[in-house]
Each structure stands twice: as structure tokens, then as C-alpha cells.
Amino acid sequence: MKETMPRPADSAGERIETDALGSRRIDDAHYYGIQTVRAQENFSVSGKTIADIPGFIESVIRIKQAAGLANLAAGGLPGEIAEAIVAAGDHCLHNFEPSQFSVDIYHGGGGTAANMNVNEVLANRANEALTGRKGYDRVHPNTHVNMGQSTNDVIPSAMKLAVHGLLAQLEGTVSILVEALAAKETEFAGVIKLSRTCFQDALPITFGQQLSGYRHGFQRALREMEAMKRKCLNLPLGATAVGTEFGALAGYKAAIYAELSRITGLALEPDENFFDGLQNADQWISISGALKSLALSMAKMCADLRLMSSGPRAGLSEITLPAVQPGSSIMPGKINPVIPEMAIQVYFRVLGNDATVTRACEGELDLNVWESIILNVVTESIILLDRTIPLLVSKCIAGLTANEAICRKAAEGSLALSTAIAAVFDYPNAGSVAHFAAERGLPVKDAAVEMSLLSRQEAEELFEVSLFADPLRYQTVIQKYRLLAQQGALGGSSDGTTGST
Incomplete structure (x- = not known):
């Protein structure tokens, strides 16, 4: 196959890559190429890269592998090139090196830098396997790895795949919280306490009944997360740049969904309307809203735990939370409800992330270009909740006790x-x-x-x-x-x- 760009023998340890803006020297230790280098220079803002988003790079690579096989089936790629792309993807996943995927999560262009970063890494690895050296002698990042694709359909599709996996993980974590609350609900089924409305004395309930309200709220959150996971199974993949499927070969769309479903084990389907899929990001508002609702339920419960454990001598003192650290640098014996307070701060962050998603979903004309920030904050919210809830269970819920005599006296x-x-x-x-x-x-x-x-x-x-x-x-x-x-x-x-x- 004819070379697609010159690769002059330069100084040891370097290669020359060329794009529409010119040529650059690239350290030959790197699999990424010229467009990734430009992105490093343009977008070094947060210190957080696309490699720091769990599952995202894997999802992009899986899409590239499925596209390679789909283009092979559609007659667009020779078998050797398609197989080299698939093998390069497997190599990168099995020997994952975050430094090779170094684009800052805050970058413009609707994710083009992220898409090209992966294209370049796979192309250089595929060439290395075929020719013994990096460069695009046989496999080009745009011509071959990106065949039948656009950043505009690849990135939102990869986002959905990554978030689907994270939501599945969060489901398991929330289920643990539900189980912990159910156990405490049984333990405190006979503990009578005073309910309160408007912070004023109301009718007696059991502490178990109060906990059942929290538990049921989290069970509802689980049902909502399951619905959000289903939203992630419809992709705009195949839309290419603006929804017209221009640049994709006949048979490509059907083949890529078949291959990607096989690779991921998910029942993936194309969006009903590709123009909608590229223009509108409102599904992310639903997903972020479900996370906000979960975080709110967590924060409300934690605020109640703080209040019910207040004192212990001059507050409600209805319950005692586990002591996990001293509560004051000056007041001996003081213990603070630090775990609920930590969880409430996580809620604040999730709330702010939801506001960011809302603005980022506004978009304009034929493409929503704010997907990088949506990906960043949605995944951050999931990760924060997934890390917080186990601590809340093990260091607070599991060890809380009821001060039964105090509770009953207040109720009476x-x-x-x-x-x-x-x-x-x-x-x-x-x-x-x-x-x-x-x-x-x-x-x-x-x-x-x-x-x-x-x-x-x-x-x-x-x-x-x-x-x-x-x-x-x-x-x-x-x-x-x-x-x-x-x-x-x-x-x-x-x-x-x-x-x-």
C-alpha cells in the first residue's frame, strides 16, 4: 500500500508527522501524534485528561474496533488493515498507558482532539505491528481508523457506553445501601420515637418506619438508574458529521451496531433520528437529574442523622452515630458527624455538576459541542456517589444505635x-x-x-x-x-x- 505521508528519517528517537497546519517533531516513544500534541499545547487547563474518565477510552477504542470490522464487511478496508486496527485496540486495552491519552478533558471542538488522540494511538500501534515502526505508512488515523465516522457521532456514543458502565457499578453500590437500611429497619422496628414536621413535635412513629422511608427513596433511585442505563443503549453512531450518514459505506451502519453489540455485550441500537441525536443533549439532563435526585436523598438522610444525633446532652440525642475521629482540636470529648457531613458536601458538588450539565445541553444548530464538560461532570458525579455511599454504609449506617429511652420519652x-x-x-x-x-x-x-x-x-x-x-x-x-x-x-x-x- 502506498505511503500516505512522508516519514523522513530524522534525529534518533523522533519522527515527523504532518497535518493541515504543518509538520511537527514527535517523540517516537509516544503513540499519539501531531494533533494530540497540538491539543496538549492548546488545552492544558485542568490537569485531568480523557484517560482519567473511567471507561471512556475503552469505549472509544471499542467503537474503533467495531468500525474497522464493519468497514471490512462493507468492503471499505482490506482484512489486514481491519485486523491491525482491532489488534491495536486490544493491545492498548491490555497494556493501558494513560499518558498516551493525554488530551485535557476541557477542550474545544466537540471532542475532536479526544477522537484524534485515539485515532493516532491506534494508527501508530497498528503500523508498528505491520511495519516495525510508528508512522502512518500502512494505517492512517483519519483514512483508516476513522473511516465511516466523525467525532460528532463517535464521542457521544462513547460517552453513553462509558456512563452505562458507571451507572451499572453505582447501582450495585446503592443496592448495598438499601440492604444496610433494610437491616437497620428490622433492628429498630420496635423503637418508638417522635416524628417531627416543621421541626415541631408530631405523632409517634418507629425508627424502623423512618428508615423505611429512606430505603424506599433509594429503591426508587435504583429504578431511575435502570431507566437511565436504557437511555445509554441508543447511540448516534453512524450519523457521521451532521446526521446524514455521509461518508459511511452501504451496510456499514448495520454492521457496526452488530459488531459493537457483540464486543460490549450490550443490546445497542441507533437513535431513532440521527439529527436529534447530534443536536440535542437533553438525555444528559435526565441522567444528571437522576444522579442529583440520588444525591439529594442521600443528603436529606444525612441531614436528618446529624439532627437526630445532635447533642449528645443538649440536642435531640435520639441516635448515636459511630465515632470515627475526634471532633475538636480544642474541646476534648467532642465527636462530630463527619461522615454525614462529607456526604452532604458530595451532594453540593453533584448539584453544581447538574447545573453545568443543564447549561452544556443547550447547544446550538446541528451539534452540541459541549460534550467534554458533560462527560466530565456526569462521570464525576457518579464516581463521587459510588465512593461516598460505601463509606456512609460502613462508617455510619452500620454502626448507628438508637437511644430508645430518650426516643420513647419524647414520643409520650x-x-x-x-x-x-x-x-x-x-x-x-x-x-x-x-x-x-x-x-x-x-x-x-x-x-x-x-x-x-x-x-x-x-x-x-x-x-x-x-x-x-x-x-x-x-x-x-x-x-x-x-x-x-x-x-x-x-x-x-x-x-x-x-x-x-
């Missing part, structure tokens, strides 16, 4: 227990009991007895706090007392005798 003292009077008699009577109890500093059940609405025995049964957290028992007892009230058979003195209301 709530004026909201007067709701039982409203259920048996009416709201005005309940209001009177609550006012009487508040004015005299009494428990509601004592107020009801002193007001001769209930006998002592009746009050003890009706105001047993565990009743309020058990709907079936509650309904049975309330129905009994409603009938007695209608018959005028409730009330009496505090000695337990029954009178009339």
Missing part, C-alpha cells in the same frame, strides 16, 4: 397525641385537651383523665404510643372507643372508674 410527651381525642370525640375536644396539657405541663393522657374525658385505664390504652405507629391496631382501638363515646360510656375519675363524657 408530644401534644400531637391529642389527635387520638379528635379521632374518638372531635377536633374541639382535642384542642381543649392539648391546651389544657400545655398550660399545666401535663402529658396529653393525664390531661384527658383530669378533664374526665377518659378513665385512667382508657387513657393508658388509647395513648400507648406504639399504637400510633401501628395502623391496624390503631384502627381497631379507635373504632372501639368511638362506639363507646357514642354510647356515652367513656370517662371517669383518675382512679380508673368509668363515667360519661
